[in-house]
Amino acid sequence: MAGRWIQQWDPEDETFWREKGERIARRNLIFSVVSEHIGFCVWSLWSVMVLFMGPEYGIDPAGKFFLIAVGTFVGAVIRVPYAFAVARFGGRNWTVFSALMLLAPTLAAFAVMEPGTSYSTFMAVAVLTGVGGGNFASSMTNINSFFPLRKKGWALGVNAGGGNIGVAVVQLIGLLVIGTAGAANPRIVLGIYIPLVILSAVCAALFMDNLAPVKNDTGAAKEAARDAHTWIMSFLYIGTFGSFIGYSFAFGLVLTTQFGRTPLQAASLTFIGPLLGSLIRPVGGLLADRLGGARVTLWNFIAMAAATAVVVTASVSESLPGFLAGFIALFVLTGIGNGSTYKMIPGIFQTKALAKGLTGEAAAAHGRRLSGASMGLIGAAGALGGLGINLAFRQSFLTGGTGTAAFAAFLAFYAVCSVVTWAVYLRRPAAAPASAGTGSEAPSEAEPQLSYARV
Known part of the structure; x- marks a missing residue:
C-alpha cells in the first residue's frame, strides 16, 4: 500500500476530471469523511463525558467547562501542523496515522472514567482528545487538493459536514447509553468507539x-501568513465554526446548569443542534457556489445575531422553549456559515491571482497553493473560537450563574463579523480603475480595487 501515490493530478482539466479525476476524488472524499467523522466524535467526547459526571465526581460546572475547553484548545493548536502534514507524508498516509492516534484518548478515557479519579488526570485525558480536532485540518487540506474550484464549495461542505456530524452522533450515543444503561456507565460509549477508530484507519x-x-511550500505558508485575508477569514471562521464547536461542546452543560435538566433530559436535546448544523453545511457550500460565499456569509451573520437576541431574551426570562428554538436556529446558521466561509478561501486567492495577471491553470494553481496553506491557520483560529465560547460560558456562570452575559457578548461579535464581511468583501470599490473590467491592463494589486463579491 505504500505505492498508492498519484503522480499527476489536474482537476481543472475537464477531460481529466470527467474520465478519471472525479471518480478518484469522490472515493477519497468518502473515506476522508469517515475518518474525520470519528475524529470529531473523539474530539467531542468530553461534551458527553461531563453528562456522566454526577456529584460523586466532585467537579463543579466551571470545572466541567474547563475540561471541555482544554480539548478544544489542543485541537485548535495542532490543526496547523496537521494541515502541513498532508503534503509532507501524503493524504492517505497521514489519514491512517491520524486515525490511529485517536486510540490514545479513547483508551485513556476508558481507563480513568470513574469517580475518585483526580481532576488533573481528567485534564490530561482531555488534552489527548485534542488530536481529534486536528483531523479536520488535514482532511480539509487534503480534499481541497482533489477537487476543481467549481466543486470546492460542495466537496469541502460535504467533507466538513460529515465530520461535524460526529459531534451529534457521539452525543446521541451518549443519550442511548444514559437512557438504557444509566449515567454510571460512560465506558460503554468509549468501548463503542475503540473498534470504530481501528476500522477508519483500515x-x-x-x-x-x-x-x-x-508538496509543502514554505514560501506559500509564509505568504499566506502575511496575507491580510488569511486573518480576516480566520476572524470570520471564528464566528461560524468557532460558534458551532463551542456551542456543541457546551450545550448539554448549559441545559443541566442553567435550566436544571437531568443528564438524560439534556442528552435528549443536545444532539439536535449539532446534527442540523452538520447536515446543512453542504447547503451552505452549494449556496456559496451559486450566490457567492461573501453574500451568503453576510446574511448568515445577520441571522446569527438575530437568533442570539432570541437566546438572550429567553435566558433572561428563563424560557426553555424560546432558548431551545434560538439555540437550534444558531446551530443551523453556523452550519450554513461554515460552508460559505470555507468556499470563500480558494475564491479569494484565485481572485488575487487573476488580479496579478495570471490566467487559466496558472491562476488556479496559485489559488490552490495559497488557499491550501491558509486553511490550516484559518481552521486553527476557528477552533480557538470554540475555546473562547467555553471560557466565556465558564466566566458567565462563575459571575452571574447563567449564560446570559456570554450570549450578549456573542451577539456583539456577530454584529462585528457582519460589518467586516460587508466592508472587505462586498462594499463596492471606491476607486476601481475604468479599465479593470476590460482586460486591457492588469488591475493594480491594491486591495480596494479587487472585487470579491462572487468568492
Whole structure:
C-alpha cells in the first residue's frame, strides 16, 4: 500500500476530471469523511463525558467547562501542523496515522472514567482528545487538493459536514447509553468507539490515495501568513465554526446548569443542534457556489445575531422553549456559515491571482497553493473560537450563574463579523480603475480595487 501515490493530478482539466479525476476524488472524499467523522466524535467526547459526571465526581460546572475547553484548545493548536502534514507524508498516509492516534484518548478515557479519579488526570485525558480536532485540518487540506474550484464549495461542505456530524452522533450515543444503561456507565460509549477508530484507519489504508503533486511550500505558508485575508477569514471562521464547536461542546452543560435538566433530559436535546448544523453545511457550500460565499456569509451573520437576541431574551426570562428554538436556529446558521466561509478561501486567492495577471491553470494553481496553506491557520483560529465560547460560558456562570452575559457578548461579535464581511468583501470599490473590467491592463494589486463579491 505504500505505492498508492498519484503522480499527476489536474482537476481543472475537464477531460481529466470527467474520465478519471472525479471518480478518484469522490472515493477519497468518502473515506476522508469517515475518518474525520470519528475524529470529531473523539474530539467531542468530553461534551458527553461531563453528562456522566454526577456529584460523586466532585467537579463543579466551571470545572466541567474547563475540561471541555482544554480539548478544544489542543485541537485548535495542532490543526496547523496537521494541515502541513498532508503534503509532507501524503493524504492517505497521514489519514491512517491520524486515525490511529485517536486510540490514545479513547483508551485513556476508558481507563480513568470513574469517580475518585483526580481532576488533573481528567485534564490530561482531555488534552489527548485534542488530536481529534486536528483531523479536520488535514482532511480539509487534503480534499481541497482533489477537487476543481467549481466543486470546492460542495466537496469541502460535504467533507466538513460529515465530520461535524460526529459531534451529534457521539452525543446521541451518549443519550442511548444514559437512557438504557444509566449515567454510571460512560465506558460503554468509549468501548463503542475503540473498534470504530481501528476500522477508519483500515479503510483509509485500503481506499485512499496520496497526491504526489501536493508538496509543502514554505514560501506559500509564509505568504499566506502575511496575507491580510488569511486573518480576516480566520476572524470570520471564528464566528461560524468557532460558534458551532463551542456551542456543541457546551450545550448539554448549559441545559443541566442553567435550566436544571437531568443528564438524560439534556442528552435528549443536545444532539439536535449539532446534527442540523452538520447536515446543512453542504447547503451552505452549494449556496456559496451559486450566490457567492461573501453574500451568503453576510446574511448568515445577520441571522446569527438575530437568533442570539432570541437566546438572550429567553435566558433572561428563563424560557426553555424560546432558548431551545434560538439555540437550534444558531446551530443551523453556523452550519450554513461554515460552508460559505470555507468556499470563500480558494475564491479569494484565485481572485488575487487573476488580479496579478495570471490566467487559466496558472491562476488556479496559485489559488490552490495559497488557499491550501491558509486553511490550516484559518481552521486553527476557528477552533480557538470554540475555546473562547467555553471560557466565556465558564466566566458567565462563575459571575452571574447563567449564560446570559456570554450570549450578549456573542451577539456583539456577530454584529462585528457582519460589518467586516460587508466592508472587505462586498462594499463596492471606491476607486476601481475604468479599465479593470476590460482586460486591457492588469488591475493594480491594491486591495480596494479587487472585487470579491462572487468568492
